[in-house]
Amino acid sequence: MKLTPRQQEIIRLVKEGQPITSESLARTLGVTRAALRPDLAILTMTGILEARPKVGYIYSQKPSHSMVYDYIIHIKVKDVMSSPVVVNEETTVYDAIVHLFLNDVGTLFVENKGTLVGAVSRKDFLKIAIGGTDIHKVPVGVIMTRMPNIVFVEKEDSGYLSAQRIIEHEVDSLPVVERVFEDEKEVLKIVGKISKTNITKLFVNMGKNK
Amino acid sequence: MKLTPRQQEIIRLVKEGQPITSESLARTLGVTRAALRPDLAILTMTGILEARPKVGYIYSQKPSHSMVYDYIIHIKVKDVMSSPVVVNEETTVYDAIVHLFLNDVGTLFVENKGTLVGAVSRKDFLKIAIGGTDIHKVPVGVIMTRMPNIVFVEKEDSGYLSAQRIIEHEVDSLPVVERVFEDEKEVLKIVGKISKTNITKLFVNMGKNK
Structure with missing residues (x-):
């Protein structure tokens, strides 16, 4: 200005x-x-x-x-999120790491019958990989962070709230979920993810097309 | 507003x-x-x-x-950077990973006589850890990304430029360097680091103390 x-x-x-x-x-x-x-x-x-x-x-x-606050508070998760990479609880740690590299992501989300049950980060994988465990045999279900200990956001939340949760909970990325009722029980379906990379990209885009 | x-x-x-x-x-x-x-x-x-x-x-x-652009372009690297975690080229991969965990960082920088010579990320470590190499014997000097292939910034650069370089070069963090002349040669001393975490924190701070 x-x-x-x-x-x-x-x-x-x-x-x-x-x-x-x-x-x-x-x-x-x-x-x-x-x-x-x-x-x-x-x-x-x-x-x-x-x-x-x-x-x-x-x-x-x-x-x-x-004004900056007003601007960033109106950017929604659905406008900046990216696709989640998902595996099953039975996937071996080794196969999961291969997935991680093939998709070039830092976190995998774990599903059971379409419902979010866990998350595993590059840090979790590195810890298990140097620990002498047979990563070809152990399934990710054993090493993942399990619900309800996973912090998440929803599509209509603000990108700003996501950044706050990422910093507060010291994680690299959050699953974006949709609440669905199944057999009169609320379950969480994973529909996206938002990471420090998405926030950094958002920050870069804020300065573009001046 | x-x-x-x-x-x-x-x-x-x-x-x-x-x-x-x-x-x-x-x-x-x-x-x-x-x-x-x-x-x-x-x-x-x-x-x-x-x-x-x-x-x-x-x-x-x-x-x-x-206005948002004007605001973010004036934030300098020196105002948002954090301390770098540094090892020597001779440090074994295993010891380096221990350093990574103890300091809870995603990237280590490698020095030789006080000069920046390389960088190793969590991703590099994970790749070597699952590859069957003896991580107790191999030094980080062998697996690190070596200068001049490391993208960096300086203290007086903008945080915005850092975010651009992080996204463009697909890295998690950049070393912050100072150019020093030694024996009529310019060398780079590492004085800090700026990562996606710093950018995400900056983004969160932009919305605080309204």
Whole structure:
């Protein structure tokens, strides 16, 4: 966003003398309050300045912050998720690792009759691979993280919520699930995944097509 | 950012009849052009509308996009990077993996006399671990990606550039280096690292302290 020289001057004056009233700003700049109104409106709406009733304008520590927040909060999981790579509980650890490499992903999700039951990460695989276990015999069901210990999101959640959960729970990726009722019981069907890679791509796309 | 009812009405009118002149907007809304000026200024500066000279206003496909771009482009590597975990070329693959787990990182960087010479990822380790090689004997120097094939950034680069390079080169993390002259030769000292985790954390922080 390009600020006009007058807007930049207003910011400078507010930084120096905050809190400062619009009367005082108008006097210093030698213009009427009415003439300043559009500039002050822009500077407050974009979050650069904050208007405190009966006090005056102060400089916000987070310029354009609220707009960035507004922008990212509206991006949905379904718009940034990618396809999940899924195996069965009986798949051997070795075969699962082959799947991991063939699909070039960091996490596999484990299904049982179409329902999400577990997840295994590259880190889990590496741990078992150096541990002396026969990875050709052990099934992933034995080493996976099992439900309900898997953090997930749904398609209509925000990409922002996904990023929060990824960081908070220290995982690389989350399954995207759909809640389905089967035999009067709620089960989770896996419909996608969202990872640090998706968030990083989203971040890159935010700066494109300027 | 909170738009006023009139600003929302203007956006609706532009979407319907674009391109549309300010005269036409003023007429439809029953106000003077002067009265609309602050609203139109806000809507164009924030990138929601675009003003085309002699044509009129059009609705931008990317509301508040340029502001988001402006915001993220100013975040520097040095403000988001974390500490690198470093080993020597002679470290065995097994010891290196132990380092990886102890520090809970996804990539190790390899130094020789303080100079960056290579990088090894969790993926590289997993590949060698299932390959039947004796990981207690092979040194990381044998399996690492070697300079000059390592993409890096510097402290004053933007976090945005880092995200672009991570996605473009399909890596999880980049070393942050400082160029130093030794014996009339430029060498790279590793001073940090920036990963998909750092970018995801940055993304989460963008939405905090609203």
